[in-house]
Amino acid sequence: xxxxxxxxxxxxxxxxxxxxxxxxxxxxxxxxxxxxxKGESPIPPLMQAITxxxxxxxxxxxDSIGALQAVLQxxxxxxDAQVSRYMDRPLAALQKILQDILSTPETLYEVVRQADVRxxxxxxxxxxxxxxxxxxxxxxxxxxxxxxxTLKVLLEAVExxxxxxxxxxxxxxxxxxxxxxxxxxSEGAGKQRGNRVRFWFxxx
Numbered sequence: 001x002x003x004x005x006x007x008x009x010x011x012x013x014x015x016x017x018x019x020x021x022x023x024x025x026x027x028x029x030x031x032x033x034x035x036x037x038k039g040e041s042p043i044p045p046l047m048q049a050i051t052x053x054x055x056x057x058x059x060x061x062x063d064s065i066g067a068l069q070a071v072l073q074x075x076x077x078x079x080d081a082q083v084s085r086y087m088d089r090p091l092a093a094l095q096k097i098l099q100d101i102l103s104t105p106e107t108l109y110e111v112v113r114q115a116d117v118r119x120x121x122x123x124x125x126x127x128x129x130x131x132x133x134x135x136x137x138x139x140x141x142x143x144x145x146x147x148x149x150t151l152k153v154l155l156e157a158v159e160x161x162x163x164x165x166x167x168x169x170x171x172x173x174x175x176x177x178x179x180x181x182x183x184x185x186s187e188g189a190g191k192q193r194g195n196r197v198r199f200w201f202x203x204x
Contacts, residue, residue, distance in 0.1 A: 045087055046080055046083060046084055046087070049083050049084075049086070049087055049090040049093065050076060050077055050080070050083055050090075052090045052091075053076050053083065053090045053091065053093060053094045054073040054076055054077075056091060056094065056158070056161075057069060057072055057073055057076070057094070057154070058073075060154055060157045060158075061150065061154050062150055062153060062154075063150065065119060065122065065141060066122070067115045067116075067118035067119040067122060067141075067142065068111075068115040068118075068142060068147060068150065070118050071111060071114040071115045071118055072111070072151075074114075075097070075101075075111065075114075076093075076094065076097060079093070079097055082096060082097060089162070089165070091158050091161055091162055091165070092162060094158050095155065095158045095159060095162065098151055098154060098155040098158065099155065101151060102148065102151055102152060102155065105132070108144060108147065108148060108151075109132055109144060111147060111151075112130065112142050112143070112144055112147045113129060115142040115147060116128065116129055116130075116140070116141075116142050119141055119142060127140075128140035130143050130144055132144075
């Protein structure tokens with residue numbers, strides 16, 4: 001299994017996220033895409049998708065310390081191939097990433113390990129690393145079980161948002177279909193009126 005890169009401890013964006021500051025999507029895109037922007041050049045669609053995912057994580061992940069949040073956001077950035085498959089629905093990419101983490105114990109353990117490392121960097125203390133099959137240290141802030149539960153709650157929020165998006169998309173498509181039907185009815189009524197007018201002119 002390939003090890004995902006640890007979160008960058010020097011990131012200004014992650015530092016402010018740890019302080020629980022909420023960014024607008026435009027501001028986060030501006031910060032995350034600064035290395036890509038030259039003059040008036042648009043931000044690459046992949047960066048926009050990753051930024052949208054990480055903004056959702058910022059707003060919905062229950063992580064007051066911020067270590068797990070920083071790790072998960074770095075994890076998403078490393079999954080650009082996965083995200084690129086869902087460019088039109090970034091949250092579907094996050095859903096798949098979370099499902100993969102939760103369904104593979106070794107991957108979950110690696111996320112927890114990186115969160116422990118990040119915690120140690122934040123507080124300047126030696127982290128407690130839980131080993132598979134062993135009980136967690138009483139002072140361990142990120143255990144296998146606590147992270148699993150936290151990510152599961154985040155996954156539920158993602159799936160709820162995806163259901164809402166699907167409902168809104170279906171409603172929009174239904175409105176378009178209704179407009180098409182109404183247009184056909186209006187066109188048919190116009191033709192009938194035209195036929196009646198021609199009929200009376202012919203009789204005259």
